[in-house]
Amino acid sequence: MGKLATIARRTFLIGSAAVVGGVAFGVYKVKQAAPNPLLDDLPQGATALTPYVRIDGHGVTLITPRAEMGQGIHTTLAALVAEELDVAWGSIRVEHGAPGAAYYNRALVEANIPFADQDHGHAAEAMRGTMGVMAKLLPMQITGGSSSVADLFDRMRVAGAAARFALVAAAAQKFNLPAAQLKTDSGNVVAPDGRRLTYLELAPAAAVIDLPASPPLKPREQWRYLGKSLPRVDMVAKCTGTATFGIDVRLPDMVFATVRMNPAMGAALVSFDATAAKAMRGVVKVVDLPGGIAVIANNTWRAFQAAQAVQCDWAGPGYPASTAAMIDGIVASMTDKNRDSRLRDDGNVDQALAAGTRLEAEYRVPFLAHATMEPMNAVAWLHDSQLDIWAGVQNPTAARDQAAKVAGLDASKVHLHTTLMGGGFGRRLESDFVVQAVRLALAMTGKPVKMTWRREEDMTLDFYRPAAVARFRGTTAGKQVHALDVQVASLSVVESSLGRLGLPAMGPDAKIIEGAFDQPYGIANYRATAYRTPAARPVTYARSVGNSFNGFFIESFIDELAAQAGADPLNLRLALLNHEPSRQVLSAVAAMSGWGQPLAAGRGRGVAFHLCRGVPVAQVVEITTTKDGVKIDKVFVAVDVGTALDPRNLEAQLQSGVIFGLSSAVYGEITFAKGAAEQTNFHNYPVLRMQQAPQIAVKVLESGGTIRGVGETGVPPAAPALANAIFHATGKRIRELPLRKHIDFV
Template identity: 85%
Template sequence: MGKLATIARRSFLIGSAAVAGGVAFGIYKVRQAAPNPLLDDLPPGAVALTPFVRIDGQGVTLITPRAEMGQGIHTTLAALVAEELDVAWDSIRVEHGPPGAAYYNRALVEHNVPFSELDQGLAAEAMRGAMGAMAKLLPMQITGGSSNVADLFDRMRAAGAAARFALVAAASPKLGLPAAQLKTDNGSVIAPDGRRLSYQELAAAAAGIELPASPPLKAREQWRYLGKSMPRVDMVAKCTGTASFGIDVQLPDMVFATVRMNPAKGAALVSSDASAAKAMRGVLKVLDLPGGVAVVANNTWRAFQAVQAVRCDWAEPTYPASTQAMVDAIVASMTEKNQDSRLRDDGNVDKALSGDKVLEAEYRVPFLAHATMEPMNAVAWLHDGQLDIWAGVQNPTAARDQAAQLAGLDASQVRLHVMLMGGGFGRRLESDYVAQAVQLAVAMAGQPVKLTWRREEDMAQDFYRPAAVARLRGTTAAKQVSALDVQVASLSVVESNLGRLGLPALGPDAKIIEGAYDQPYGIANYRATAYRTPAARPVSYTRSVGNSYNAFFIESFIDELAAQAGADPLDMRLALLSHEPSRQVLSAVAALSGWGQPLPAGRGRGLAFHLCRGVPVAQVVEITTTPRGVKIDKVFVAVDVGTALDPRNLEAQLQSGVIFGLSAALYGEISFAQGAAEQSNFHDYPVLRLQQAPQIVVKVLESGGAIRGVGETGVPPVAPALANAIFQATGKRIRELPLRRHVDFV
């Protein structure tokens, strides 16, 4: 397919998706301001100047409407508003806030167009505009895709500046001075003679002032909070054990529940016998749910014990039931009939690969669990004609709307309290556990129901990251890659997730091939093809999604080509890259790690580069081989985020990504028998242990480009960098994950 035809096809498909999402209502609908959701439930005496700023007698509360999963987003988002509002950092309170259309995530949806993040062409920008409009009209209040800061950087600063404008305007008649002569500082409006009025005193009057659509924002040199490492707003509570996560919620007269679903996720419950469970101490009720059973008891432990006593006859899954059958289905889908996209097709790949020095390889990665520390849980309480829910969710508008439908209520009758969560990684984009809690609340109307999944249930009922298979061919000339052909097959997470939301998956799923087609390598003959495996076991988004496996495929194979050509892996990549920030991160990580300096026998370094969510990142892993296995000594990371809003938090995020990626690279694997996962807990689904954790050295570069997030960025390069280090130290090339299948680690 030619480039023009490819763009035309993309345009048609994405345009269709935009119309389906409501863009056809007209531009006026897109430009219309969303209502302020804080006004629906304001406490007495409180004023909500914008959807992000609430003021009452206790002070200023900033609304940070993205899920806090430990990544520090509430701190960074609060700093955006506080900077422009001129409030003292130690005086503010921070809340997630309610679900609301005003909090839609435009950047996340724009990221999902099938164009490289670096492509600023007319077609790419037109598609981003259409998809961004769809995000507002649906609306999609989602935390994911490293999109939070990119999406809210301008909007939340503008919200703080607009609120400040209104407060100054309200102070002007009270102080008898023009607004231009007044200043603000630490939550007060100040006159030249020293008189000051607090924001609390001015809030009621400020609420009646029309806000500017585009208030002026501070220049960077005026920043007081942004660009600095800020104290985390949740740190004291988390360190003292007073932070309230979803699993911590306690209400009067609460009952406690758990569920047991068909281990072959999505398959039915044929029949059950709950007589033994009903006779157990503390059991209040046993209920059938679609695909399983639930037990309600007077404490969680008794519910856990009783649900295991229910005898269940499970239906067989309709999809391939074993690991081998699932992988066979993925491999079988690598045919023209199942081609999902070809998002890169430069040069003449077939001609370039017609010679006799073609390198071919097949790479594979397994299914992965999210394995959050806090298992899925929710509290639901149906009372007085309304439904209250307390849960950690990454898609609160979808969770609220589903809950309303299940309870037979209007969305306005549902109050969703979004809690801190002990990990998300994409798992809490799904709201199956919230739906179960609502169903139980309907059955126990009048009593709050706390649903908690057993760890084993959490592992068994996950929406896993799908397995993937890649076939790569390449060749080199003059120590440079002259042709690269990448074919990747996997299940579609977009199709699976949107299907559960009742939305059509129109057009190609770029997630299958992201991180393979969009890398800024200037290879003259470069083709990337995605194949969509027919829907089977439900799957979903995981931290960095397709990047998590495509980086392993591409960066390992680039290393293979470098070895074939007798080229230095760093020099080869630098010569391929024309994107200057990408070249800079490679040079930075090389300097940081001492790349090129000799290592003693038994030690090795491996390099990988990746562009993830528009952020270039490079990593070097340094290892030592021992008689007991491989020891990971150090990981060096260089990244360019455009502008570093909170350097310490960025460093922590990247360290987190490295640990997450190493856990998957070394150990991560879900296997299946009869449709059920064979792993059940951390004893057979291990993560990196403290004594195995390497020293992680991070360097953050700032090219001044677009603001970007790094929640996912640290994950993709670490697996290939480690595999390349193992090759460098041992000569052993590993083409599948987890690496422990081939190497022992200490």
């Protein structure tokens, strides 16, 4: 038998081994364990049993290597380790930890394949296997795609169980007893006669014991922390104002800075005159940056004021400069020349479209800002031939590597301290603000530089979620949908973001059509085509990415088809769904909302379903029409996460997703003039206010399937459910966001 077959038996090859570009990765390289990053800078007297567990005189510290930006991930990930390690919840400390190859995100990379999540055929599984190996070899420590729990559910429990195994083995040596006779209890190993040894006492001996690759894990019925609502590990610090976000970092002898970049992102700075700025109080230096300038001063406010005093001559963009021109470019790309993919083509759509009652529609959504509450910021300090950085980032390995390149240092000399962050939503996957801080540190060697963007800079220099256009054709007959043809055009976030990392975007960008091709609707004739608009203004990932617009597109059009067929929109969806967990969430939200019960005059109710990141979610929105506009009264949400690890946190995340989705649906829009965004702050880029927020009821179902995350899941159904409620109440079908362009809200 040939060598390829031999490799396939021993490791992975298209489902077992990884083949990329015709090259099979070596068995040794694939199976090689990543080094423990905690060992690189281990304090005196501390022990790192695994990349997730450090024990020292302060107790047990658990490393949770995903960015905490309000979603509660540090609590859930810490619980995975604490459950198996058997430590008291109130005794642990939690840290993000340094960038490390051991923390690569396999689940996220595996999800970025052009196959539906529920497709477990040979080709889909083969590609997942290939991408999983790529994730380990690259390795990218990313927080995003609702992937943290899915990726680390097994790995972090194994890390906790392996550490506990080593501690028990060390105690067995000290007690001179078989390990099977020992128990653990909240950070102690206990002998049958009651003698106890703390984990701290045992850690040095445990550190030299070989760890098992597959230690036994607790069955669910023995879970102490998982499956329950736990106190958030960051709750006290955030409630008392003692939590450290990037914007809170202060160091001795620090100077303060801000940047002012060409508002047409990516365009050059032709020239500038900083004479007035240099004469202002507290100004230390004005620095020339690619595409803009920075001002360093003795406080942030003075840096802000001086930056605005610099006279800048900006070059124009090399891409369409107005909103209309950008949208025209997206529409023009809907041709065979720009076809990116056709990831679903069931039945004979063209033939089916010729029969039955036909409906056609076009939908549009605008560019959106991430609008995080904490503007972009970073602290950089070049000293003693090393670089220290403090920043809230979602991709710390990329941020570290880009910083090292700019500073001309080996990556081992760059120490990135990932802080808490006041929102990310995909914006902090980018490292532009980190690189800017590093450039300023190079200009101020020996002094820590704290670089903070003005809110206006943050809003206008965002890498936006791209605008998109969808065209639909469908037919109905006998209260059934017989054909669905969806075409979606947009800029490629994958091409744009990978390009900034110096990586090629290979193959189709499934993000353009995700949420449209992969929905579990059993429509016999179903075609989904994506068109990639040629690269223009830089864009990036935003919360739920393509699902954020395709959810609105497809669930609005399904509602239109139901109306045309004279069918109840919820019952029609139930009849179409061929995925049982999806049917269950839709039935659950119907019961929660009293679907089918009559509403008073002037009120409306709309439904939407979506499968996002493998998680089925259904929402019903209830509204009231008033003389001043639409009031959003209630939102009912049902979701199936497989297994609920922290029910209260899941509920909070779904509520967050609903508010995020409704804010974008009602208000969200970035427009352009001369290449620059016209929205500069929350006065002209509003979000829902507290008095507008609806009551939100959440029901979490557990089918026992694959563990899933919900950071993005609540977003996609919110806009279509609201638009469908407006149609139910007013008869007005709105096919463009934001909705406030067509109807008033109170």
